Amino acid sequence: MTPLRFNRRGMLMAAGTGATVAGLAYWWQASHDSDYPRGSPLAVDLTDLAVGKLLTLDWQDKPVWVLRRTPAELAALAAHEARLTDPQSEKSVQPESCRNRHRAIRPEIFVAVGLCTHLGCTPQLRGADGFTCPCHASHYDLAGRVFKVGPAPANLVIPAYHFASENRLVLGSTA
Numbered sequence: 693m694t695p696l697r698f699n700r701r702g703m704l705m706a707a708g709t710g711a712t713v714a715g716l717a718y719w720w721q722a723s724h725d726s727d728y729p730r731g732s733p734l735a736v737d738l739t740d741l742a743v744g745k746l747l748t749l750d751w752q753d754k755p756v757w758v759l760r761r762t763p764a765e766l767a768a769l770a771a772h773e774a775r776l777t778d779p780q781s782e783k784s785v786q787p788e789s790c791r792n793r794h795r796a797i798r799p800e801i802f803v804a805v806g807l808c809t810h811l812g813c814t815p816q817l818r819g820a821d822g823f824t825c826p827c828h829a830s831h832y833d834l835a836g837r838v839f840k841v842g843p844a845p846a847n848l849v850i851p852a853y854h855f856a857s858e859n860r861l862v863l864g865s866t867a
């Protein structure tokens with residue numbers, strides 16, 4: 693299989709070909725919602741991650757975000773669910789432990805693969821407004837839940853992770 697890489701805009705590319713991978717209506721199309729990414733354990737120290745800050749990791753050649761959300765941002769997640777495509781994350785990819793409104797094990801810590809579920813661009817954090825994809829304007833809230841506007845069909849993918857201690861997050865496995 694041709695390895696995939698990302699270009700400067702965050703578009704998914706076939707490595708060595710210079711070609712953007714097209715026709716992936718849902719590039720991370722999982723056969724089942726339990727097909728969340730796992731493996732390649734990576735320990736992350738959250739001690740210095742301030743409230744409101746976004747940390748971007750490079751994991752399995754993918755950007756993975758860790759965002760420490762504020763209490764106000766968490767409270768706001770309930771307010772716009774009628775405008776979301778999949779508010780309960782029933783058709784989206786995440787570990788079962790993250791199938792909740794916050795899409796997280798600990799509400800304040802949000803972990804997600806930072807790639808749009810349309811064609812794999814990298815959305816950008818717009819403060820309390822959530823994440824906006826620069827390619828075709830899909831919009832996600834701060835739990836990675838996609839709004840009905842825009843072409844992205846599903847919420848952001850959440851990888852396997854767990855907490856080994858208060859400030860030590862381990863990406864890649866659920867325990």
Ligand code: FES
Nearest residue numbers: 808810811825828
């Ligand atoms: S890649 Fe098309 S909206 Fe994000």
